[in-house]
Amino acid sequence: MPDMKLSDLADGLADMAPETAAIPVAGMTADSRKVEPGFLFAALSGTRLDGSVFVAEARRKGAAAVLVEGDVHVADGLPVLRAADARHALAVMAARFYQRQPGTLVAVTGTSGKTSIAAFIRQIWARCGQAAASIGTTGVVSPTRDEYGTLTTPDPVDLARLLAELADEGVTHAAMEASSHGLTQRRLDGVRLAAGGFSNLGRDHMDYHPTVEHYFRSKMRLFDTLLPKSAPAVIFADDAFSEPAARAAREAGLTVHLVGRGGDLLRLKRLELERARQIAEIEGGGAIHRVVLPLAGEFQMSNALVAAGLAIATGTPVGKALAALEHIQGAPGRLDLAGTKPGGIPVFVDYAHKPEALENVLSSVRPFTTGKVIVVFGCGGDRDRLKRPIMGEIATRLADTVIVTDDNPRSEHPDAIRAEILAAAPGAIEIGDRRAAIVEAVRLAVPGDTVVVAGKGHEVGQTVGETTHHFSDHEEVARAISENSR
Numbered sequence: 001m002p003d004m005k006l007s008d009l010a011d012g013l014a015d016m017a018p019e020t021a022a023i024p025v026a027g028m029t030a031d032s033r034k035v036e037p038g039f040l041f042a043a044l045s046g047t048r049l050d051g052s053v054f055v056a057e058a059r060r061k062g063a064a065a066v067l068v069e070g071d072v073h074v075a076d077g078l079p080v081l082r083a084a085d086a087r088h089a090l091a092v093m094a095a096r097f098y099q100r101q102p103g104t105l106v107a108v109t110g111t112s113g114k115t116s117i118a119a120f121i122r123q124i125w126a127r128c129g130q131a132a133a134s135i136g137t138t139g140v141v142s143p144t145r146d147e148y149g150t151l152t153t154p155d156p157v158d159l160a161r162l163l164a165e166l167a168d169e170g171v172t173h174a175a176m177e178a179s180s181h182g183l184t185q186r187r188l189d190g191v192r193l194a195a196g197g198f199s200n201l202g203r204d205h206m207d208y209h210p211t212v213e214h215y216f217r218s219k220m221r222l223f224d225t226l227l228p229k230s231a232p233a234v235i236f237a238d239d240a241f242s243e244p245a246a247r248a249a250r251e252a253g254l255t256v257h258l259v260g261r262g263g264d265l266l267r268l269k270r271l272e273l274e275r276a277r278q279i280a281e282i283e284g285g286g287a288i289h290r291v292v293l294p295l296a297g298e299f300q301m302s303n304a305l306v307a308a309g310l311a312i313a314t315g316t317p318v319g320k321a322l323a324a325l326e327h328i329q330g331a332p333g334r335l336d337l338a339g340t341k342p343g344g345i346p347v348f349v350d351y352a353h354k355p356e357a358l359e360n361v362l363s364s365v366r367p368f369t370t371g372k373v374i375v376v377f378g379c380g381g382d383r384d385r386l387k388r389p390i391m392g393e394i395a396t397r398l399a400d401t402v403i404v405t406d407d408n409p410r411s412e413h414p415d416a417i418r419a420e421i422l423a424a425a426p427g428a429i430e431i432g433d434r435r436a437a438i439v440e441a442v443r444l445a446v447p448g449d450t451v452v453v454a455g456k457g458h459e460v461g462q463t464v465g466e467t468t469h470h471f472s473d474h475e476e477v478a479r480a481i482s483e484n485s486r
């Protein structure tokens with residue numbers, strides 16, 4: 001990467017002295033631990049720390065300049081760039097620095113369904129012959145990559161670098177998840193988006209957002225700030241927040257397309273649910289299409305419609321997009337059939353770690369369960385505490401047997417997390433050890449029953465305190481089934 005001057009990168013974003021403008025930059029980061037010689041260090045004020053205390057460290061490591069917000073004082077003699085919105089400036093500068101991005105980029109937001117929708121759009125494009133990628137909670141998938149990720153929406157510098165790498169690898173189409181953290185923290189501000197999608201809004205991240213309104217407005221940054229005027233916004237039509245989302249998109253001058261039972265671009269006319277697939281009649285492009293979606297759960301049809309809508313809105317013919325749905329694979333750990341106990345008893349692994357998702361997954365398995373629905377779940381530590389009793393109540397109402405266990409306790413005491421769930425889950429069984437809880441759920445299940453292990457989905461670690469040890473619900477389900485088959 002040839003060095004670029006600060007004046008090229010920061011034009012219109014930050015104020016600086018003329019001698020600072022001429023400084024060449026070798027890279028940039030908001031983390032002093034990642035500074036290399038010639039880097040721009042962005043000293044950002046975060047949720048836990050103030051980045052300006054790391055300026056001295058950045059300087060020692062050879063930083064060429066520092067980016068700050070407003071009139072933040074910098075004592076360490078490094079050339080300074082001052083931006084009104086430093087996170088926005090960093091994201092746009094990173095995009096200018098790395099330059100290339102796949103030509104057709106879409107982002108999807110909403111409380112639930114983002115990972116599934118991004119994975120589905122990638123698969124639709126790929127089936128239509130495009131070199132396609134998806135970026136999100138489960139990582140990065142492209143024709144040449146399948147990399148596990150950590151954040152749903154990566155840090156803006158990592159994201160800009162990744163998009164350039166994908167473009168260099170020949171990826172022309174990419175779908176990414178826009179989390180509310182990502183949108184609030186401006187992680188996507190440098191991404192050149194062609195279209196945006198919205199799935200639904202429920203309760204999530206109430207430890208981060210002060211109100212539901214703040215959470216919703218953060219999501220709407222995708223529509224009112226990031227997408228160019230008249231770009232398509234594909235909105236799921238049947239959610240309580242569909243109308244406010246459509247209004248926000250229209251007010252932002254976007255072209256709104258609705259999908260779902262109340263859709264206009266794609267209208268779901270009829271749906272027949274089976275255990276492992278669903279058969280839909282969908283009106284779109286002036287015709288009725290019969291589509292067999294090879295996934296369980298009506299919510300997956302909702303996700304499939306948003307995905308197909310985004311593919312159509314960015315140029316895929318309606319018939320081809322809908323035909324591609326017949327070959328879709330679910331994202332890992334989303335109502336994922338992890339095993340079948342002898343007697344035909346399905347055991348699903350699902351990523352429901354928030355109220356609406358749990359409600360949704362438990363309702364989804366009920367139609368094909370003639371016996372009991374058995375659910376194993378917990379709640380993560382250091383996250384919204386108020387969702388715990390809400391999820392306890394939902395599990396008790398919608399499942400017949402509830403086993404409350406540990407998720408990722410992080411810095412909290414796991415007994416205390418379980419107690420907060422159990423307060424609203426009378427009759428639930430408490431088994432802290434997640435492995436033992438899964439074994440017990442599988443042991444209890446008899447033909448006609450369905451087991452759902454919720455909350456960790458694709459995750460392959462369990463974080464207790466500061467330590468993350470290997471733990472996979474898929475592996476534990478397989479082990480429990482084999483133990484129970486002996």
Ligand SMILES: CC(=O)N[C@H]1[C@@H](OP(=O)(O)OP(=O)(O)OC[C@H]2O[C@@H](n3ccc(=O)[nH]c3=O)[C@H](O)[C@@H]2O)O[C@H](CO)[C@@H](O)[C@@H]1O[C@H](C)C(=O)N[C@@H](C)C(=O)N[C@H](CCC(=O)O)C(=O)O
Pocket residue numbers: 030031032033044045046047048049050051054137150151152153154155156179180181182185
């Ligand atoms: C709460 C949150 O979102 N935090 C993210 C945020 O950190 P922050 O700005 O608040 O950081 P901070 O710890 O207060 O530190 C302030 C600044 O000092 C810098 N610093 C810190 C230490 C040091 O030694 N040197 C240094 O320079 C930090 O890099 C930061 O710029 O910005 C960082 C860089 O982008 C992220 O890594 C970090 O994600 C943390 C690890 C995290 O867990 N985030 C989760 C909650 C998250 O973002 N989740 C969403 C949604 C998930 C979903 O629903 O799917 C996601 O998109 O993944």
Ligand SMILES: Nc1ncnc2c1ncn2[C@@H]1O[C@H](COP(=O)(O)OP(=O)(O)OP(=O)(O)O)[C@@H](O)[C@H]1O
Pocket residue numbers: 110111112113114115116117137152177199200299300302303331333334335350351352353356357358360361457
């Ligand atoms: N459209 C939907 N409506 C309601 N619940 C859904 C929907 N799609 C998925 N879910 C539930 O939410 C869980 C997570 O789905 P997915 O990973 O696709 O969403 P996400 O928005 O990326 O979530 P996260 O923010 O946790 O990464 C699923 O396992 C399922 O329980």
Ligand SMILES: N[C@H](CCC[C@H](N)C(=O)O)C(=O)O
Pocket residue numbers: 152353379380381383407408455456459
């Ligand atoms: N991106 C989400 C994932 C939560 C997954 C769940 N297993 C938990 O640990 O709470 C978060 O970090 O809040």
Ligand SMILES: [Mg+2]
Pocket residue numbers: 114115136137138152177
């Ligand atoms: Mg996700």
